[in-house]
Amino acid sequence: MQRALSDLQAKAARGRATIELRAKAAQARRRSLPLQLPMPRRGVRFDRHGLERLIAAFGINDPVQIQWATDFRKAETSGTHTWTNDRRHVIKVRPNASAAAVNVVVLHEISHAAQSEEFGSPQAWRAAYAEAKQSGGSYLHNRYEREAREIEYEFGDDFRLAVAV
Numbered sequence: 001m002q003r004a005l006s007d008l009q010a011k012a013a014r015g016r017a018t019i020e021l022r023a024k025a026a027q028a029r030r031r032s033l034p035l036q037l038p039m040p041r042r043g044v045r046f047d048r049h050g051l052e053r054l055i056a057a058f059g060i061n062d063p064v065q066i067q068w069a070t071d072f073r074k075a076e077t078s079g080t081h082t083w084t085n086d087r088r089h090v091i092k093v094r095p096n097a098s099a100a101a102v103n104v105v106v107l108h109e110i111s112h113a114a115q116s117e118e119f120g121s122p123q124a125w126r127a128a129y130a131e132a133k134q135s136g137g138s139y140l141h142n143r144y145e146r147e148a149r150e151i152e153y154e155f156g157d158d159f160r161l162a163v164a165v
């Protein structure tokens, strides 16, 4: 009886441990999910470690998904950032760019992800960006684009975000 009881207790303890471990594993998965990368393409692959470092350096909280663009209409568009209403940073990159170009584009778009979170919600960010675009006179000259370009120039060499393969 004593034996059966201790067996039962041990089993219960193991059960709890399993549940705790499962919860921990789920948590770790959630933590490692925030960055989703596309398959390597045209001689370029993304550097998960470099991107994680950059995301942490900018203090970005919401998940980041990087995708190869299939829907860029304008020839001059090399990348876009959208903070979706369900709070994902979706970054699209032109697929036929060199690794060096992809590096710069991703740094630029991640800068927008960092800027956007300052506003607390995707709606507030879109409103602030539209306002800046109007008062800045154009897409290129609004304060958020200027800041993102400054970050490109300043940190372009410090982060390895895309690698030639």
Ligand SMILES: [Zn+2]
Pocket (backbone or CB within 6 Å): 108, 112, 144, 145, 148
């Ligand atoms: Zn931009």
